[in-house]
Amino acid sequence: MDQPPKSIPTIEQVARAAGVARSTVSRAFSRPGMLSAETVAHIMAVAGRLGYAPNQVARALSTGRYGNIALIVPDVANPFFPPLIRAAEARADAAGLCVFLGDSDEDPAQEERLTGKMAAQVDGFVLASSRLAEDAVRALRGRRPVVLVNRDIDGLDRVLIDSAPGTAAAVRHLHELGHRRIAYVGGPPFSWSNQQRRTAVLQTAGELAIEAVEVAAERPSYEGGMAAAPAVLSARTTAAIAFDDLVAQGLMAGLAGLGVEVPAAFSVIGCDDVLGARTYPPLTTISARSTDAGRAAIEMLLAQIEAGPSSGTAQRLGTELIVRATTAAPGPSP
Amino acid sequence: MDQPPKSIPTIEQVARAAGVARSTVSRAFSRPGMLSAETVAHIMAVAGRLGYAPNQVARALSTGRYGNIALIVPDVANPFFPPLIRAAEARADAAGLCVFLGDSDEDPAQEERLTGKMAAQVDGFVLASSRLAEDAVRALRGRRPVVLVNRDIDGLDRVLIDSAPGTAAAVRHLHELGHRRIAYVGGPPFSWSNQQRRTAVLQTAGELAIEAVEVAAERPSYEGGMAAAPAVLSARTTAAIAFDDLVAQGLMAGLAGLGVEVPAAFSVIGCDDVLGARTYPPLTTISARSTDAGRAAIEMLLAQIEAGPSSGTAQRLGTELIVRATTAAPGPSP
DNA sequence: TTGAAAGCGGTACCAG
DNA sequence: CTGGTACCGCTTTCAA
Secondary structure, X not given: OOOOOOOOOOHHHHHHHHOOOHHHHHHHHHOHHHOOHHHHHHHHHHHHHHOOOOOHHHHHHHHOOOOEEEEEEOOOOOOOHHHHHHHHHHHHHHOOOEEEEEEOOOOHHHHHHHHHHHHOOOOXXXXXXXXXXXXXXXXXXXXXXXXXXXXXXXXXXXXXEOOHHHHHHHHXXXXXXXXXXXXXXXOOOOOHHHHHHHHHHHHHHHHHOOEEEEEEOOOOOHHHHHHHHHHHHHOOOOEEEEOOXXXXXXXXXXXXXXXXXXXXXXXXXXXXXXXXXXXXOOOEEEEOOHHHHHHHHHHHHXXXXXXXXXXXXXXXXXXXXXXXXXXXXXXXXX | OOOOOOOOOOHHHHHHHHOOOHHHHHHHHHOHHHOOHHHHHHHHHXXXXXXXXXXXXXXXXXXXXXXEEEEEEOOOOOOOHHHHHHHHHHHHHHOOOEEEEEEOOOOHHHHHHHHHHHHOOOOOEEEEOOOXXXXXXXXXXXXXXXXXXXXXXXXXXXXXEOOHHHHXXXXXXXXXXXXXXXXXXXXXXXXXXXXHHHHHHXXXXXXXXXXEEEEEOOOOOHHHXXXXXXXXXXXXXXXXXXXXXXXXXXXXXXXHHOOOOOXXXXXXXXXXXXXXXXXXXOOEEEEOOHHHHHHHHHHHHHHHHHHOOOOOOEEEEOOOEEOOOOOOOOOOOO
C-alpha cells in the first residue's frame, strides 16, 4: 500500500505553481533584494506550501559552494565535545550550512579517512582536538579551509581554550585556603591541554612558594582518577587539581572509598566544567568554554570561506575558576 | 608563492585527452565491464596522468544517490544521545556513508527546517526521539527513507528501547529488598519513554501488591530531580525509580541536602545508564542500549535504502536492571 | 563496444 | 525587476 515516495519538489515546480520563471524562484532564495517584495513573498508562500527547499547538490554543482562543513571530533561520547558540537551546529545552521559529523575514535588513520571522504562535498573543516599528524593537517588545509580547536599548529587558524588563567586561579584559591602542598593529577602526557594545565599549576605554585607534585592518572577517565587516590594521599598533599572533571570525579570516589571526606579532609578541583553542579558535593572546577569554542571555530571557518585562506590566527579563550563545594581549608592530616 | 589552485580535471578533459567520448570515460569508471579491456586501460592511464577523479556531487545530481544520511536528535548535549550518535556514525561509516548531524533543540519547527534542508542531499533519515508531529514524519518518509528511534508511529520503521522489562525488574528488586511503598519520579508526560516506564512501574507494583505513587519532576533534569526530593519524602515512600539517570542524580542530591542517606535511608534507581558507575554511591539503574539502538537504526535504514520502502517494522530492544549501590533494604522511616 | 544527447536542479549572464 | 538560456560534471538511455 506504500506510495512510491513522491519526489521532492524542484525549482521548476515552484516556478510553474507560482507562474514565474525558474530564475526568479532562484533569485527569491539567493538574492531576494533583486526582486520586488511582493514577488518574493508570493514565491516564498508557494514554496512553503509545496515544501520546497533549494537542492544543495545542484546548487553546489553550479556554484562550487557546497553549503556543508565537516566537524571532526575524537570521541562524540567524551562529555567535553557534545556542547562544542551543539554550539558549532547552531552557528553553522544560522549561516545556512549543514554539518557533517565525524568521529575519529581517537585514531589518526580514521580521521584521515573521514576527511578524505568529506573533502569532496564540504566548504571547510573544523578539527577538534585533532589526532592527525601535522603534515596531514597541512595537506588538508591545502585543499580546503581548516580551523583547529585545541591544537596549536602555526600558520593555521585555531581556537585554543587557554586553561592557564583558570588553573592559576585554582592554585591561588587553594593557597588562600591554606593549602601548602597540592597535587596535579595529570592527563595524556602529549596532549596540548595537559601540558598547558600542568605548566600553569607548577608555575603558579612556584610563585606562591607552595609545593606541587604531579601524580599521573594512567587514563584520563573516572577510573583513572579513582586509581590515583592512594598516590595522591601518600604524597601527603591536602588538595588536588585534576586534568579534567571526570578524573576529579573518580578521585573523589577513590577518596570516599578510602574514608577521606571531601572537602573536609581533602580538597578537589576539576577542569572543563562538564559536570555542572551535578556531583555531590558540587565540584569546584575550571570553566572550559567549549560552547564558545564551537561557535568561534565556525565563525573563523566562515570568515575563511568568505575571504579565502587566512594567514593563520590563534584565538585564545580565557578560563576561570568556578568555586563550588569541594574545596575548603585543609583538615587534620589523614 | 601559492600556485593558483590548478582547476581539477573534468570528465570532458579526460575524454578529449584520451580521444574518446565522455560517456566512455564515465563507463570506464562506473561499469568497466562494458568496455574493452584496452579502452579501459587507456582511459585509466590518461585519467591517472591528469589526476582525474569523478566528481561525487555531479554524480549524485544525476543518480540521485548521495552517499549521505542524516541523523537528527533533540539535543546533542543530552547524555543519552552521544553514545547513540557514536554508534550510528560508526555503522554508517562502515557502509561508506557520511553522516549529517542535526540538533533540533527540542523544537519541532527547527527539526522540520533541518530535515527540509538535508532532504536534497541524503539517502535517508534517522530521527531520534523526534519531536515532529506525526504527519510531518509521514510527509518526510514520503520523500525519503526514514527510521525512528524511540518514537512509535505505525507503518514506519522504528527501533524502540523497551524499558518495560528493566523497569519491572527494578520494581521487583525493590520489593525483594522489602520496600512496600515506592515513588516513580516521572519525566515529560507525553514522552513515549515516560509513558512506558510509568506504566511498567504501576503495573508491576500492582502485581506485587505494593504501593506506587507518581511524583512529577517539572523537568527531566538534575534540577528537576533535586526539586522532587521533598515531595518524594512527604509521600512517605522508601524508594524511588526516576525517569532517567539525571533525575535520579538530582534526587540523590536533593535527598542528601535534606539529610537523607542513600541507600541507608532511601533507595534510588535511575534509567538509561548514562552515568555508568560514576555517581557516589554508584547508581543502580536500568540499561538503555542506546549504542545498540544507534547501530540498529542505521541497519534498518540501509535495508530500506537498498530494498525500497519497508512496510514498517518495530524492532524492540530489551532492557535490564543494573544493580549497583543505591538500593538497600528500607531503613528506619525518616 | 562506443558515441551522441538528454537530463539531474540550480545559478548567472544577457536581454527586454 | 523579470524571463530565457547556456552551463556545472556526470550518468544513462538510444542508436549506430
